[in-house]
Amino acid sequence: MLFRQLLISLLLWVPLCAQAFDLDDLQRQLAATPSLAGRFEQQRELADLDSSLKSQGTFIFERGKRVVWQLETPVEERIELTPQAITDGSGEAAPPGGEQVAELFLQLLEGNWQALESRFTLQLSGDRDAWQVALIPKEAALRERIAKITLRGDRTIDHLDMHTPNGDRLKVHLFDQHPLNGS
Amino acid sequence: MKIVRLMNKTGYRRLGWLWLAILMLCALWLVWMLRQGLPADTDLTALLPADRQAPLVEKADRELGRGFENRFLLLLDDDERVSTTQTLGHSLQTLVDDGQLAAIDWRELDLADADPHGWMGQWRYRLLTPQWQQIIDNDDGNQLVDPALRRLFSPTARPDPVADPFGLLDAWLSRLPQSPIGAADGLLTLNADGRQWSVLIGELEGSPYDLSMQNALHAALEHFQQQHPDAELLRSGLVFHAAAGARQAKHEISTIGAASLLGVLLIIGFVFRSPRVLLQLMIPLLAGSLFALTLTLGIFGRLHLLTLAFGASLVGIAIDYVLHLQCDRAIAGHKFRLRRLLPSLTLGLISSVIAYVAQALTPMPGLRQMAAFAAFGLIGAWLTVVLWLPRFTLHASPFTARLATGWWRLCQPRWRLSPWLALAGAVVLIVVCALRLTSDDSLALLNPSPAALMQDEARVQQLLDRDTGSRYFLVQAEDTQALLARLDQLDAALDQAIAEGLNVDYQSLASSVPTAAEQQANLARVRKLYGAPLDELIQRAGLPAEVAEKGRAQLEKSPMLTLANWLETPLGSLQQRLWLGKTANGGVAATVVISGARDAGTTNALGVLANSLPQVEYVDRVSRIGALLGELRRHTAVWVALAMALMTLGLVWRYRRRAWRVIVPPFGATLIVLTTFAVSGVPLNIFNQLGLLLVLGIGLDAGIFNVEHARRPSAWLAITLSTLTSLLAFGMLAFSATPALHYLGLTCLIGLASVWALVPWVRPADDAYPSTILQISPHGRLSMAGVEHDWG
Numbered sequence: 001m002l003f004r005q006l007l008i009s010l011l012l013w014v015p016l017c018a019q020a021f022d023l024d025d026l027q028r029q030l031a032a033t034p035s036l037a038g039r040f041e042q043q044r045e046l047a048d049l050d051s052s053l054k055s056q057g058t059f060i061f062e063r064g065k066r067v068v069w070q071l072e073t074p075v076e077e078r079i080e081l082t083p084q085a086i087t088d089g090s091g092e093a094a095p096p097g098g099e100q101v102a103e104l105f106l107q108l109l110e111g112n113w114q115a116l117e118s119r120f121t122l123q124l125s126g127d128r129d130a131w132q133v134a135l136i137p138k139e140a141a142l143r144e145r146i147a148k149i150t151l152r153g154d155r156t157i158d159h160l161d162m163h164t165p166n167g168d169r170l171k172v173h174l175f176d177q178h179p180l181n182g183s
Numbered sequence: 184m185k186i187v188r189l190m191n192k193t194g195y196r197r198l199g200w201l202w203l204a205i206l207m208l209c210a211l212w213l214v215w216m217l218r219q220g221l222p223a224d225t226d227l228t229a230l231l232p233a234d235r236q237a238p239l240v241e242k243a244d245r246e247l248g249r250g251f252e253n254r255f256l257l258l259l260d261d262d263e264r265v266s267t268t269q270t271l272g273h274s275l276q277t278l279v280d281d282g283q284l285a286a287i288d289w290r291e292l293d294l295a296d297a298d299p300h301g302w303m304g305q306w307r308y309r310l311l312t313p314q315w316q317q318i319i320d321n322d323d324g325n326q327l328v329d330p331a332l333r334r335l336f337s338p339t340a341r342p343d344p345v346a347d348p349f350g351l352l353d354a355w356l357s358r359l360p361q362s363p364i365g366a367a368d369g370l371l372t373l374n375a376d377g378r379q380w381s382v383l384i385g386e387l388e389g390s391p392y393d394l395s396m397q398n399a400l401h402a403a404l405e406h407f408q409q410q411h412p413d414a415e416l417l418r419s420g421l422v423f424h425a426a427a428g429a430r431q432a433k434h435e436i437s438t439i440g441a442a443s444l445l446g447v448l449l450i451i452g453f454v455f456r457s458p459r460v461l462l463q464l465m466i467p468l469l470a471g472s473l474f475a476l477t478l479t480l481g482i483f484g485r486l487h488l489l490t491l492a493f494g495a496s497l498v499g500i501a502i503d504y505v506l507h508l509q510c511d512r513a514i515a516g517h518k519f520r521l522r523r524l525l526p527s528l529t530l531g532l533i534s535s536v537i538a539y540v541a542q543a544l545t546p547m548p549g550l551r552q553m554a555a556f557a558a559f560g561l562i563g564a565w566l567t568v569v570l571w572l573p574r575f576t577l578h579a580s581p582f583t584a585r586l587a588t589g590w591w592r593l594c595q596p597r598w599r600l601s602p603w604l605a606l607a608g609a610v611v612l613i614v615v616c617a618l619r620l621t622s623d624d625s626l627a628l629l630n631p632s633p634a635a636l637m638q639d640e641a642r643v644q645q646l647l648d649r650d651t652g653s654r655y656f657l658v659q660a661e662d663t664q665a666l667l668a669r670l671d672q673l674d675a676a677l678d679q680a681i682a683e684g685l686n687v688d689y690q691s692l693a694s695s696v697p698t699a700a701e702q703q704a705n706l707a708r709v710r711k712l713y714g715a716p717l718d719e720l721i722q723r724a725g726l727p728a729e730v731a732e733k734g735r736a737q738l739e740k741s742p743m744l745t746l747a748n749w750l751e752t753p754l755g756s757l758q759q760r761l762w763l764g765k766t767a768n769g770g771v772a773a774t775v776v777i778s779g780a781r782d783a784g785t786t787n788a789l790g791v792l793a794n795s796l797p798q799v800e801y802v803d804r805v806s807r808i809g810a811l812l813g814e815l816r817r818h819t820a821v822w823v824a825l826a827m828a829l830m831t832l833g834l835v836w837r838y839r840r841r842a843w844r845v846i847v848p849p850f851g852a853t854l855i856v857l858t859t860f861a862v863s864g865v866p867l868n869i870f871n872q873l874g875l876l877l878v879l880g881i882g883l884d885a886g887i888f889n890v891e892h893a894r895r896p897s898a899w900l901a902i903t904l905s906t907l908t909s910l911l912a913f914g915m916l917a918f919s920a921t922p923a924l925h926y927l928g929l930t931c932l933i934g935l936a937s938v939w940a941l942v943p944w945v946r947p948a949d950d951a952y953p954s955t956i957l958q959i960s961p962h963g964r965l966s967m968a969g970v971e972h973d974w975g
Contacts, residue, residue, distance in 0.1 A: 042338060048345060051726055055336040069338055074723055077333040100366060101339040118369050145341075164341075172338065 021127050023113045029128060030111040033156060034063045038177035047167030060180070063110055081105055108151060108160060120149070129154050199570040206470055206563075209477040216480050224487045239657060239766060240802055243774050246760045247652030252391055255420025257383040257404075258373065258643055265368050267414050268381040274403050275385060282388060283396045289383040291366035299356055300341075302752050306744040307352040308709045308737070309702035315354055316708060324349075324712035328720045335724055345733045348720055349712065359695065359754065363647055375646040380417075387422060397426040419643035424632045431631060431920055439915050446911040454904060455513060456580035463575055464505050467567040471498050474563025479556045487549055493873050494556030496927070499912060500535055500880035501564030503905045504528055507888055508572055510901035513579035514587050521573055527891040530837070531884040532565045534830050538879065541826035547818050557876075583900075590903065591896035600944040602843045605851070612854040616861045623866035624813035626805050631921040650690070650778030652760070653804040656793055659772045663746050666771050667698045673775055673799055676792055685788055687779035692761050696749045710738060816869040823876065830883070844890050844945040849882030852937035859933050870923045874913070874930025881909055882938040886945075893947045906939040 037060045044053040057072040069079040081102040107115045111133075113122060119142060120135040135149040144165060152159040160172040216222075261267040272289040279287050311319070318326050331349045335342040342348075364373050364382050371382040387396065400422065408416060451461050472495060479494070480486055507528065512519045539561075542554035630637075644651060656673060660666035670693035677689050697705065713735050721731045749755035750762060763772040777789065786803065793801035827850065835842040853875055860867060885902045892898035914935055916928025 042336065044336075044342065046342075046344065049726065049730060051730075053335055053342065053344070053724060053726070071333070071336055074725060075329065075332040075336060077336070079333075079337055079339075081339065105339055170338070 021124070021131065023122060023124050023133070025128065026124065026131060026133070027111050027113055029155060030157070031063065033179050035180040036061050036156065036177050037180055038174055040069070041173045041175075043171045043173075045169040045171070047169075059174070061109055062180075067106060067109060108149065109157060111151070111157065195570070199574065202566050202570050206473060206567075209473055212481065213473065213477045216477070222480075222485045223491070224485055239659070239763065239772055240807075242763055243655060243657055243772075243802065244804055246763060247655065247774065247776065249760060251652070252421045253387050255385045255387070255418065255422050256643060256647075257385070257419075258417040258646060259381040259383065259414060260378055261411060261414035264379060264381055265370065267411050268370050268383070270410070271407050271416075272383060274407060275383065275400075278396075278399055278403060281399070283399045285386040285388045287383060287385045289371050289381065291369045291371065299752070299754055300352060303352055303356070303754070304346060305740075305742055306748070307347060307355065308741040309705050309744060310355045310697065311351070311705040311708060312354055312358050315351070316705070319708040319712050323714065324708075324716045325719075327712065328716050328723070331720050332723055344721070344724065344726055344730050346737055348717065348724075348730075348734060351709070373646060380646065385420075391420070391422040391425045392429075394429060397422065397429060401426055401430075417639045417643050417646075418636065419640050423636055423639075424630075427633055427636055428631045428921075431633075435919050435921075435924075439918055443911045443915045446915075447908050450904065450907060450911075454583055454586060454900070455509070456582055457578045459575075459578060460509060463509065463572060463577075464502065467505050467564040467572065468498060468501055470567040471501050471560040471562075471564030475556045475558075475560035478559045479552060482555060483548075483552055487552055490549065490552040490556055493927075494553050494560065496873075496913065497539075497553075497557035497877060497880065498560030498564060499909060500557075500877065500884065501561055501568070502908055503531060503881060503884040503888075503901075504565055504568040505572065506905045506908075507884075507898065507901040508568055509577065510583070510587065510897040510904065511895075512573070512577050513583040514897040514900075516579065516584075519573075521569065525569070527888050528565065528569065530887050530891075532561060534833065534883050534887070535561055535880045537830055537833070538823065538826040538876070541822050541829065542819065545818050545822050547815065549815060550818060550822070587896035587900040591899050594899065594943050596943045596946075599946070599948075600847070605843060605847055605945070609851070609854060612858045616854070616857045619861035619864075620857060621861075621864070621866045622813070622816065623868050624809045624816060626808045626812075628812065628868055628870060628922045628926070629808070631923075633920075648688075648778070650688075650776050652776055654777040654781075654789075655802055656775040656777070656789075657763075657772065657800040657802055658775060659766060659770050659798040661770045663771055664699055666773060667693050667696060667746070669796070669798065670773060670775065671698065671701075673792075673796055676796065677775070680788060680792060685780075685785060687777050687785060687789070689775050689777050690758070690761065691775040692746065692749075692758060692773050695755065695758060696744055696746050699743060702743055706738070706741060713738060812869050816867070816872055819869065819872050819876075823872075823879070827879070838890060841890055841947055844947055845883070845886035847945045848886040848889065848938045848941045849879045851941045852878050852882045852934045855937040856930055856934045865926075865929070868926055870926040871930040874927040875934065877909070877913060877931055878934030878938065881905060881935060882941075885938050885942050889942050889946055899942075902942055903939065906935045910935045910939075 037058065039056065040059050041056045042054070046052065055071055055073060055075075057070045059070065060068040065082065067081045069081070071077040071079070083103055083106055106112075113133075116122065116135060119139065120137055123134045123136075124131060125134075126132050131153060133151045135151070137143045137146050147163040147165045149163075150159070150161040151157055152161075156174070156177050158174055158177075160170075160174075162170040164170075257271070259268055259271060268289060272287065275284065275287045275289075278284045315324075315327070318324055327349055334340050334350050334353075335344065335348070363375065364371055366372060367374075367379065371384070373380040373382050385400075387393075389396070391397075404416070404418075408414070448461065451464065452458070475494065475498060476486075476491075479490070508521075508524060511524055536558045539554040539558040542550045543558065545551060545554075632640075643649075658666065658669055658673060660669050670691050674689070674691050674693050677685075677687075677691075681687065713731075717731050717734060718728070721728060721734075746762070750759055761774050761776065763774065766772050779785070786806075790801050793799045831842070831846060834845050838845055856871075856875060856878065857867070859865075860871070865871075885906065888898045888902060910932065914928055914932035916924045917932045919925045919928060
């Protein structure tokens with residue numbers, strides 16, 4: 001019975017998806033702005049503390065190349081993420097294993113669904129002016145570190161929301177975004 | 184000669200049955216001893232005297248070699264890296280499903296449990312890098328506040344303001360040796376030399392020598408390479424070397440082995456025209472081997488594989504006894520008398536056995552075993568030849584006699600060698616040898632792996648920047664804490680040497696587990712850091728002050744990291760190989776493994792470093808084994824030379840002025856072999872020296888029979904047959920690709936051919952003890968009816 005229900009709901013879903021705004025459309029839409037700059041606000045809520053870690057600054061995003069994260073408060077720090085590594089202001093590579101985190105962060109900001117699909121189940125909802133993608137890790141090993149990621153936006157990504165299994169939550173709000181010239 | 188006197192017809196028969204009974208008992212004893220398999224040693228050092236063996240070094244070698252034995256590693260590079268890796272990974276996964284392999288790791292996920300934060304967290308307050316120790320000692324750690332703040336606010340960090348606001352654990356972990364294997368495209372990946380290699384790590388279910396597993400793995404990889412000819416695949420692991428060795432052995436048995444066997448069959452068949460003779464050839468050799476194996480095992484308790492291999496080859500000398508007897512029987516017909524041959528047979532046996540007894544007196548258990556095996560084997564074969572062979576009917580063909588006479592006429596030299604010329608020749612050869620002969624005791628002799636595989640292996644080690652575990656410091660102390668302290672000392676000395684330009688790297692347990700005292704000091708430092716600097720950090724991060732209080736409370740429940748704790752963690756288990764545990768003298772021991780430069784200067788510096796510290800020893804496995812091989816080789820050489828001198832004395836006593844005629848074939852052949860090696864630049868090693876023992880034995884028998892039975896065509900036919908069959912059996916090994924067998928074979932090839940070529944030139948003009956005298960002697964009771972044979 002369960003299987004039949006599943007099949008029916010799938011059959012209902014498929015044509016809907018085909019006509020509606022899909023991940024490929026979204027990727028094309030995001031790719032229209034290859035480089036952009038803007039401001040961010042980051043808030044990390046820690047489950048075992050009542051308060052949260054808040055920071056803000058500016059960012060530059062060059063598709064396929066790098067993200068530069070310029071912290072302004074509470075500390076000044078420039079963090080550059082490339083597919084290979086994370087480097088901080090002193091030019092030193094961040095702790096080992098950082099490449100994987102950097103890679104994931106870049107893939108999220110790019111909306112690189114093909115790459116993300118190998119590790120997450122993706123679910124798109126909304127339309128091209130107000131969309132939302134939910135990402136659930138496929139493998140148990142990754143689920144130990146990430147419970148769920150939600151991306152929201154319109155022509156660009158505006159919100160990133162990541163939950164970890166221990167109840168921590170990272171919220172990043174990107175705003176004042178404008179395309180960069182000559183890139 | 185006592186035997187001869189005892190031998191009337193019934194006495195002779197009784198002795199035969201007695202010998203058969205002994206052989207039966209041997210067989211029973213052997214079966215009983217082998218009920219739990221052959222207790223065989225493969226370790227070369229087992230050939231050394233007990234006081235010279237180093238059990239701890241053996242244990243270290245075993246521990247460090249384990250990864251290489253139980254695991255294998257494949258590196259794959261291809262344009263379509265992801266899909267080809269998946270193909271190979273899935274195909275190897277089927278071997279795991281079939282139970283041939285224990286596991287195969289190639290997906291990124293296989294790295295997932297490598298996150299150490301979970302299990303290392305409890306110890307973090309007692310683990311500080313030297314750099315952090317210094318910073319905290321300088322200003323209580325105020326400098327650490329800014330970096331910690333940045334960490335807390337990085338989008339990619341996983342901050343933990345309560346348990347570890349400063350990131351103590353990350354700092355400490357980043358100092359541990361990092362695996363160069365990372366993740367990319369969902370695969371285990373190695374970035375090296377500007378290329379991306381996929382990494383596949385296999386774990387074996389059982390022994391790397393398991394043939395069915397080897398075949399399955401080989402077939403899977405061959406199939407993969409046929410499907411993807413452009414993919415570059417590098418292999419590393421003992422299983423590939425073992426498989427290559429097994430394939431090579433199989434190939435050589437079916438080519439070299441089959442050719443030798445066919446050659447021997449054809450020759451014996453041609454000469455004797457009877458298939459039964461072949462069987463009769465084998466019986467004494469088998470009986471001799473049975474006798475030797477039983478007694479050697481009985482005496483020594485264990486057997487070294489090298490002993491077995493070479494001992495069994497040396498028993499091959501016994502083919503002489505069989506051939507001389509059979510040739511004489513075939514030609515003499517019913518006039519055959521064992522008595523006539525007995526002195527030469529006995530002398531042949533005694534001279535060979537003396538050579539081995541000399542070796543059995545050496546202090547080297549390995550040589551003693553080998554000598555005992557060969558001596559017992561020869562005695563066993565000899566007794567079988569003398570007591571049993573004449574009792575079997577021989578269907579001799581008249582062709583054999585015609586052949587012997589014809590062959591005899593054909594090989595009459597035009598002139599004969601004079602003793603002075605022989606001496607002059609020997610002097611010249613000795614001078615050439617003394618000037619040009621070199622030796623080689625390198626480990627490569629024992630390594631039958633094809634060059635391509637060795638290149639793969641070296642390439643993988645280099646790409647992964649892995650040590651081979653073949654060079655290490657062996658460190659001992661009375662207990663674990665003292666050991667950690669000593670390791671610390673050694674590490675400090677190594678750090679200093681590296682800073683001064685020594686191009687090596689090392690892995691030590693001390694860099695992972697600080698001593699109890701240091702852990703205590705580290706905790707005290709962290710308490711300082713958790714004073715004002717922590718308050719400042721929490722305040723600037725905008726967190727409530729109680730977070731700092733919670734953080735301080737963590738320090739109160741910080742356990743000590745013991746070595747046992749560490750080795751149980753996933754990271755520590757990678758260092759398990761460095762830990763040797765309790766030693767025989769009640770202390771503990773560990774190794775510090777060295778990788779990097781291998782030049783003489785480095786080796787020297789490491790040796791000096793070891794000598795400067797108590798209970799620290801530098802071990803280089805490759806040169807150690809080389810030294811062992813060299814020692815074995817020199818010992819064999821010295822004792823064989825002594826045996827030769829002793830034999831010469833014995834022969835002079837019996838043959839007087841004719842002694843040189845007996846000596847020339849064995850000694851001349853030996854000199855010719857050595858000179859050939861000297862001139863062609865083949866270095867002397869333990870294996871061609873063992874080949875020389877064989878040449879000496881067969882040469883000596885040939886010399887004795889040549890002099891004793893100078894006018895008998897049957898003796899010359901027997902000499903020809905014995906050198907020819909031995910040449911086929913051992914000389915053909917010269918074409919083997921296994922270095923050890925190649926050298927043994929090459930020596931036999933040159934040596935046996937020389938023996939055969941020398942014999943006619945030193946043949947005396949008459950018999951030393953003309954057989955006619957014996958035939959007309961009145962000891963009628965000595966002629967044995969049982970030895971008569973028909974011409975049926």
